[in-house]
Amino acid sequence: MNALPLLLTVxxxxxxxxxxxxxxxxxxxxxxxWRSTFQGLAAALVVLxxxxxxxxxxxxxxxxxxxxxxxxxLLAVFGLQWLxxxxxxxxxxxELHDETGIFARQVAAAKTAAATRRGLVSDWYAxxxxxxxxxxxxxxxxxxxxxxxxxxxxxxxxxxxxxxxxVVVAGVGVxxxxxxxxxxxxxxxxAVGVMLTSxxxxxxxxxAGASWPGNDAALLAIVPLTAxxxxxxxxxxxxxxxxxAAQAVPVPVTSAVRxxxxx
Amino acid sequence: xxxxxxxxxxxxxxxxxxxxxxxxxxxxAALVATAALVAAGVNAWWLLPxxxxxxxxxxxxxxxxxx
Numbered sequence: 001m002n003a004l005p006l007l008l009t010v011x012x013x014x015x016x017x018x019x020x021x022x023x024x025x026x027x028x029x030x031x032x033x034w035r036s037t038f039q040g041l042a043a044a045l046v047v048l049x050x051x052x053x054x055x056x057x058x059x060x061x062x063x064x065x066x067x068x069x070x071x072x073x074l075l076a077v078f079g080l081q082w083l084x085x086x087x088x089x090x091x092x093x094x095e096l097h098d099e100t101g102i103f104a105r106q107v108a109a110a111k112t113a114a115a116t117r118r119g120l121v122s123d124w125y126a127x128x129x130x131x132x133x134x135x136x137x138x139x140x141x142x143x144x145x146x147x148x149x150x151x152x153x154x155x156x157x158x159x160x161x162x163x164x165x166x167v168v169v170a171g172v173g174v175x176x177x178x179x180x181x182x183x184x185x186x187x188x189x190x191a192v193g194v195m196l197t198s199x200x201x202x203x204x205x206x207x208a209g210a211s212w213p214g215n216d217a218a219l220l221a222i223v224p225l226t227a228x229x230x231x232x233x234x235x236x237x238x239x240x241x242x243x244x245a246a247q248a249v250p251v252p253v254t255s256a257v258r259x260x261x262x263x
Numbered sequence: 264x265x266x267x268x269x270x271x272x273x274x275x276x277x278x279x280x281x282x283x284x285x286x287x288x289x290x291x292a293a294l295v296a297t298a299a300l301v302a303a304g305v306n307a308w309w310l311l312p313x314x315x316x317x318x319x320x321x322x323x324x325x326x327x328x329x330x
Contacts, residue, residue: 200315
């Protein structure tokens with residue numbers, strides 16, 4: 001596989017998670033105090049780096065067939081999860097991820113929590129909020145970067161894509177000092193879901209012993225086909241929701257009168 | 264200790280499987296079936312993508328029927 005899809009997939013996936021982590025870090029830092037927030041951020045990054053340092057080299061030792069079977073299964077399941085959420089959000093069945101709303105809720109909660117000192121951390125609430133936010137969002141990035149990178153025998157490039165996304169999002173976040181609400185998160189999640197599912201089924205089937213027609217070139221058909229079917233599901237769900245809404249809402253008397261007047 | 268293990272298990276279940284375990288079950292079954300067909304001499308490259316995308320449709324259908 002070309003290195004570009006690997007780099008782009010990891011970059012976009014990481015950017016989405018970094019935007020979500022940034023919202024939490026900003027809420028903690030702006031509402032509580034920056035020192036404890038940065039301590040939490042640094043502690044989470046150390047844990048994530050340790051996970052990469054341990055799992056990265058270990059994954060490269062696994063035989064490629066077994067690795068692709070396991071990674072393919074995990075990526076397909078993970079990708080279907082992302083796609084499912086993106087389709088439900090895109091069709092209106094689930095609320096869109098609202099960074100401004102999440103930021104407001106985190107700020108409201110942070111304002112009411114008491115400040116307690118533990119060891120070197122002067123505000124434990126800010127520390128744990130920042131630590132948990134970065135660790136949980138970061139684990140998804142580590143998972144995607146490691147599985148993609150290991151399957152391509154190029155963990156370094158995947159790590160580069162992830163690091164670049166973090167730098168870009170952090171840079172914009174520092175400049176704006178507000179949640180990045182304008183980032184089209186759902187479209188990005190949809191794209192990442194398509195890529196994860198496509199590569200998951202590709203590597204999974206290879207790992208199970210199947211040979212793809214055209215070898216790696218099969219991905220040029222799998223990725224657009226997955227995207228088309230997912231877009232089709234989104235369209236079908238959107239139409240079903242609108243039809244259900246139209247049946248549920250009675251026609252207002254005023255508009256009915258106007259229609260009679262016009263007839 | 265038991266609570267901690269339960270918490271860790273719940274976290275990883277939610278992390279990998281998510282809201283609907285059926286998608287994971289279909290992917291696992293499709294992989295096993297692919298391996299079995301390949302062992303029987305059938306190059307079943309088509310089975311996993313078909314299963315995964317069908318599972319997605321099934322999961323979505325269940326999600327909206329419950330909403």
